[in-house]
Amino acid sequence: MAKIRIKDIAEMAGVSVGTVDRVIHGRKNISKSALEKVQKVLDEINYVPNHYASALASNKTYHFAAIMPMHEVDSYWARVEKGIEEGLHRYSDFNIQYEIFRYDPFDSNSFVEQARLLLESKPFAVIIGPIFNFNIMKGLVTELEEMQVPYALIDSNWPEFKPVTFYGQDSLRSGEFAARIITMASAGAKKIALFKLMGEGRVASRQQLNREEGFRKYMKEHSPQTEIVDLILSVYDKEGMKHALKTFFTKNSDITCGLSFNSSINTIANFLKKEMPKHQHITLLGYDAIDANVTCVHDGSVDFLIAQHPQKQGLNCLRSMVNATVLHMKQKVEHYVAIELLTKENIDFYKD
Amino acid sequence: MAKIRIKDIAEMAGVSVGTVDRVIHGRKNISKSALEKVQKVLDEINYVPNHYASALASNKTYHFAAIMPMHEVDSYWARVEKGIEEGLHRYSDFNIQYEIFRYDPFDSNSFVEQARLLLESKPFAVIIGPIFNFNIMKGLVTELEEMQVPYALIDSNWPEFKPVTFYGQDSLRSGEFAARIITMASAGAKKIALFKLMGEGRVASRQQLNREEGFRKYMKEHSPQTEIVDLILSVYDKEGMKHALKTFFTKNSDITCGLSFNSSINTIANFLKKEMPKHQHITLLGYDAIDANVTCVHDGSVDFLIAQHPQKQGLNCLRSMVNATVLHMKQKVEHYVAIELLTKENIDFYKD
DNA sequence: TCAATGCAAAGATACCGATTTTTTCATTTT
């Protein structure tokens, strides 16, 4: 059974292809009789358009825009962006233009300002990164909905939003998972170190807070006797950090494991290798398969990483967007990203 | 900068579009001078064809074929096939026909016979599942290479083969990973039960053997004092199996953990729940996120599953094949599938 | 020597399946 084309439908209904196109897309200037004739044929057959031919014929230029947190190289959001760019490259046959607006995730005004610029750029479709404040997010979403601009959400969604697609991660669950792995790995440990490395972002991201919440929840339920020892460090003050870590490990010489909810666990691992080589092995768990962390997993100084495929997320998000808006294909909306555990044994197979 | 079309190149080189097309595809009947003129332009610009327009214009029907092990519902290969079918659906805009040839994985003659039928069907491109015997596989591959038929490999590859794409898993590493997880989870256990459930396949698949090899290798290196207790069971003899398990757990009352290298760990979990409800918790690890296993992870009777995304593998393999042969896009050849650990905390995010 | 033939080279064009613009024709309206 060969595929049915618009031309075939036109013949069956005894009208021209133009008329069929008008009916299919609900455009105006159709007589009731023509509409009925075409509709009858459409009801009988199962017409699936050739999406690629359709995109080719419409010969449009699409202006995509994204609004996303500012970032350093190789950070989470840098890699989401990289995935989006990979997707743009893959779909370069369609005429897609792309503009990105970056905001300071700790400054609502910055988001508002960038959102204004984004709207001024009259985008055809938008990808939105997370902002803590619901009302501010809501402001942008409402405007887009009014302008009938489709949007994709990465990382935060609310039931009242109607995105074309949503890619997110359940950071609470991810924290629980981290707790399970670390307790298992350090069987019977009485103390777990929780390293909080504060970098450029003066406060922890919502993701990090959720991970910690999930972690503490699991610990309370499954291992309430274990003591969680916090250590707050600033990456800016290298000497201060070194000193603080030395003091910490001397004071807590019975510590056998630790974790961090952002990508900076390699800092701890490298400190231990360099400054305290004779210290007993400390089981470390961290987040994100950035190069510095992967190196530490290979040499055994970090035991576990939890990865959430930011680049794949970016790529998939863009692909969903293209499929939905350029190719008019139906899409699944909610996509929860896998929480993956990486160790020396399987990390080589993790490709973002 | 708008995209450069064949028409633009023709104008620049002062020839017709037909000539440009001939040069690009290395067809015959081109004069040296025309070739030089076009080549000069091509060297200067970076021409990227519109792959979708190309596929549309060539208006071909593609006969894809696959040769794969016979299987029961929901088994590994059933899900690979499901992924392939999902891919076919996704690419239904291209005129792709599909035929599958299933062989008995324990009977080389069956493979040879199906391969013959496959070759007789004059396929445009082929997806090949694994067969233990290299020479038999080699026979098919050689014939395909002679006929210039592109092929994709799933699961087994050899350096001398030149597939369009390869999707595989490192089962040895996967076994090592299993060993690490189970030793960690059952800290200090002196015995580990290794359940070998033999089903329809009278012998274990190569994958299973490799997993076991990796497992034993890790145990020898990292925990040589741990005893590995094998228990061979046949799924056909339900009563016999029940009896054997009862005897086993009574005799080895100090066993606290066990694993299986195929998808049947749920059998053990369900036995323990039903027949020995008062027995202390036994940490179980198994393979493949089939429904029966996922249920056991949810209720806590199975602690870990190692998953390898068969459906995704099938889908990606088909996608690579379509991209390479129908759309003439460059593809990465080697794809090693991620080894993923599933627990109660993250299994809900695992979608094949 | 020159028309007839053959053949390679390259231009012109129809086509893929859709969209979009233009043209045609039948009704209304003024």
Next chain:
DNA sequence: AAAATGAAAAAATCGGTATCTTTGCATTGA
């Protein structure tokens, strides 16, 4: 009766592919 309007057919187009046709040149035979 001329102008305006609406519906639907016809045709051009998107970026390539493939076929058909024409062109130019070398070879052949009268």
